[in-house]
Amino acid sequence: MKNAMNPHFKKHILCIGAGYVGGPTMAMIAHKCPDYRVTIVDINPERIAQWNSDRLPIYEPGLDEIVRSARGRNLLFSTDIEKGIQESEIIFVSVNTPTKTFGVGAGMAADLQYWEKTARQILKSATSDKIIVEKSTLPVRTARAMERILFSENNGVHFEVLSNPEFLAEGTAIRDLEAPDRVLIGSRQTEKGLEARQQLADIYANWVPQERILTTDIWSSELSKLVANAFLAQRISSINAIAALCEKTEADVSQVARAVGMDTRIGGRFLHASVGFGGSCFKKDILNLVYICRHYGLNEVANYWQGVIDINEYQQEHFVVTMLNAMFNTLAGKRICLFGFAFKADTGDTRESPAIYIARRLMEEHADLVITDPKALDNAKMDLKDSKGNVCFVDNPYEAASGCHAIAVMTEWRQFRELDYERIYRSMVKPAFIFDGRNIVDHQRLFETGFNVYPTGKPVLTHL
Numbered sequence: 160m161k162n163a164m165n166p167h168f169k170k171h172i173l174c175i176g177a178g179y180v181g182g183p184t185m186a187m188i189a190h191k192c193p194d195y196r197v198t199i200v201d202i203n204p205e206r207i208a209q210w211n212s213d214r215l216p217i218y219e220p221g222l223d224e225i226v227r228s229a230r231g232r233n234l235l236f237s238t239d240i241e242k243g244i245q246e247s248e249i250i251f252v253s254v255n256t257p258t259k260t261f262g263v264g265a266g267m268a269a270d271l272q273y274w275e276k277t278a279r280q281i282l283k284s285a286t287s288d289k290i291i292v293e294k295s296t297l298p299v300r301t302a303r304a305m306e307r308i309l310f311s312e313n314n315g316v317h318f319e320v321l322s323n324p325e326f327l328a329e330g331t332a333i334r335d336l337e338a339p340d341r342v343l344i345g346s347r348q349t350e351k352g353l354e355a356r357q358q359l360a361d362i363y364a365n366w367v368p369q370e371r372i373l374t375t376d377i378w379s380s381e382l383s384k385l386v387a388n389a390f391l392a393q394r395i396s397s398i399n400a401i402a403a404l405c406e407k408t409e410a411d412v413s414q415v416a417r418a419v420g421m422d423t424r425i426g427g428r429f430l431h432a433s434v435g436f437g438g439s440c441f442k443k444d445i446l447n448l449v450y451i452c453r454h455y456g457l458n459e460v461a462n463y464w465q466g467v468i469d470i471n472e473y474q475q476e477h478f479v480v481t482m483l484n485a486m487f488n489t490l491a492g493k494r495i496c497l498f499g500f501a502f503k504a505d506t507g508d509t510r511e512s513p514a515i516y517i518a519r520r521l522m523e524e525h526a527d528l529v530i531t532d533p534k535a536l537d538n539a540k541m542d543l544k545d546s547k548g549n550v551c552f553v554d555n556p557y558e559a560a561s562g563c564h565a566i567a568v569m570t571e572w573r574q575f576r577e578l579d580y581e582r583i584y585r586s587m588v589k590p591a592f593i594f595d596g597r598n599i600v601d602h603q604r605l606f607e608t609g610f611n612v613y614p615t616g617k618p619v620l621t622h623l
Contacts, residue, residue, distance in 0.1 A: 168196040168233065172362075173247035175240060175277050177201035177210055179217055179332075179439070179508065180294055180325045181253035186225045187336040189234035191366040198235045200243045210236040218507040218534045221333035244284040249359070251323075252277055253294040258443050267450040269443070271301070278308040281318075288317045290355045293381070294325060302345075302377050319355035321346050322377050324384035329438065330505030342372045345380020352377075385444045385451075389464055392441040394429040396470035402432035402616025403477060412616025413598065432616040434569065434596030435474040437502030437512040442468060475513050478567075478615075479520045482594055485613055485621075486565060491525035494588070496563040498556060499570025499597075500532040500539040507534035513596070514569040515542050522548025531559035533572055557583060565592035571599045584608050590623060 174185045177199045189197040201207050209216040211230070215223060226234065237243060244250065254277050259270040274295060281291065291309070293302060302320045309318040322345035327335045342363045346356035360372050375383070398416055405412040412432040420427025436442075445464050452461035483490055502512035509515065512535075518528055528550040530539050536552045543550055553559035556575070560566055560583045568575060576599050584591055584605075593605055594613045602612045606620035613619055 169194045170196070170249060170362075171247040172197045172249045172251070173243040174199045174251040174253055174294070175201075175243075175281075176251075176253035176255070176295070177203070177206050177216075177236065178253065178255065179329065180327065181251065182210065182215075182217060183219055183222055183225075183327070183332045183336060184253070184294065184325060185251070186222065186229060186234060187333070188362060189229035189232075190225045192362060193229075193233055195362065196233050196235070197229070198237055198243050198247065200237050200240045202238065202240070204238050207236045207238050218505075219332050220330065220505055225333060240280060241284045244281055244289075245286055247289070248287075249290045249292065249362075250281060251292045251294045252281075256295045256443075258446055264450055267446045269447050271304075274301070274305075275308065278305050282309050282312060282314075285314075285316050285318075289319075290358060291318055291320045292359060293320065293322045301381060317351070319347070319351055320377070321352075321355055321359055322380035323359060324380060326384070326387060329508055330503055337366070339367060339371060342367050343375065343380050343383060344372065345375045345377040347377055385448045388440050388444040389448055389467065391429055392436055392445055392471070393464075393467045395431075395433070395436045396467045396474075398430045398432050399435065399474045399616075400470050403474075405432075405616040406619075409618045411618065432598060433474075433513075433571075434478045434517070434615065435471045435513040437510070437514075438508065439510040442471070442511050472516075475516045476520070478513075478594065478596055479517055479524075481613055482521075482565065482567065482592075483524065485592060485594075485611065485619075489524075490521060492527065493564040494527045494529065494562055495521055495565045495567060496529040496531065496556075496560045498531060498559075498566055498568045498575050499535075499572055500530050500542075501535035501570050501572075504571045504573065507532075507538060509535050509538040509542055512542075512569070514539075517567065517569065517596075518543060518550070519546050522546055522550065529553055529559045529563060531556045532570065533574060535570075557586070561586040562588065563591075564588045565594065567594045568596050568599060571597040576600060580605055580610070581608050584610060 172195055174181045181199060185197045185199050206216050215226060254273040256269045256271060256274055259265050302322055305320050324343055344356050344359050346352040356374055363372055401415060402412040405415060416430040419425055420430050445468055449461045449464050486493060497514055497518060500512060500514045501507055501509055521528060530550065530552050532539060540552055556578060591610050593610045596615055598615050602614050602620055606612045611621040611623060
């Protein structure tokens with residue numbers, strides 16, 4: 160049956176939160192479901208203006224084309240949250256849930272203040288029944304708290320809460336949305352809960368094969384998101400722990416990872432040694448998992464997952480110490496160029512990027528920094544605005560490296576693989592060093608060019 164508010168659309172969908180998850184996800188739904196009207200709202204008028212412009216607020220390969228295909232047709236961006244709530248039957252909640260910085264659980268638990276404000280705003284503005292979809296990453300059993308808020312007033316409006324966690328990887332988000340490994344939908348096992356779950360499943364069924372739409376109870380869905388990120392981060396920390404051992408024993412971590420990854424029980428994905436993982440999810444979700452485990456008295460389990468974070472932090476400090484030891488035990492007054500600042504390639508996102516920690520540590524050692532990145536320089540400037548030390552930001556990597564004593568590869572951008580390193584070497588102070596935190600460049604060729612090469616988890620190639 161067509162929606163009475165606008166007979167042109169079958170359903171009116173709202174997303175509260177126009178960030179890295181809400182924006183691309185809703186753009187894909189609008190692109191694949193022209194019979195549904197999708198509205199994205201946010202309290203930040205500048206961000207909404209960017210979504211309505213030719214320069215979107217986030218960079219993601221393929222996102223521009225998806226947004227242009229639907230914007231103005233059935234994809235709308237607005238700051239009128241109250242109107243959006245009133246006109247929609249299905250409301251996705253995709254607001255920020257950062258780690259708490261204050262009070263009980265500071266540094267570990269999720270900060271749910273924005274989520275709670277959104278729940279209360281939905282309660283205040285809703286005049287008809289709604290399906291509420293948790294899209295933000297939330298602690299297990301958060302849906303119960305949302306239900307308690309939504310049913311705190313007997314106003315005749317019925318709310319059904321679903322869990323639909325995102326499993327997007329930045330840099331490949333559009334591909335992940337178009338051909339997901341799975342779409343997970345959790346609901347209450349009641350008649351109305353199952354009915355609401357089916358309505359959401361029907362939206363995804365417009366392009367996702369039925370066998371990839373996984374339905375569970377709501378608590379399993381909420382927990383699955385935290386566990387998925389914890390398992391991925393665990394693999395990265397595991398190979399990085401082995402990388403440190405490889406450096407001591409002159410083994411090659413890439414060869415070890417290849418041998419291990421060929422075991423079909425293990426597989427080769429996420430076994431690439433690096434300077435460490437970053438991004439908005441891994442650390443936050445694991446700390447949340449640790450906090451939940453400790454809350455339930457599972458201290459040994461909590462300590463296990465805390466170890467994944469500890470190894471990641473060790474890897475970043477180990478990288479700085481390697482640079483310090485290699486460059487004659489002093490970095491003071493030396494000019495060091497960071498190739499990349501985003502936490503991974505094909506995104507401008509710098510949240511929890513290892514480059515932030517390493518840049519600050521290098522400045523503590525009184526090094527002078529030059530930072531270059533294809534998409535993340537604006538965010539880098541914000542991340543380091545309060546740091547004490549000399550730092551400049553240069554678009555062109557050749558200009559950035561000129562006059563430097565060392566290069567540190569922080570992000571696996573394809574551009575950095577393809578640079579003319581002979582040209583770069585000629586422009587640098589000698590002896591010239593390169594520290595490859597992502598193992599993306601040709602180490603033997605750089606050594607033959609004249610560089611002293613320090614890979615991650617591999618034997619050093621040095622002329623000294």
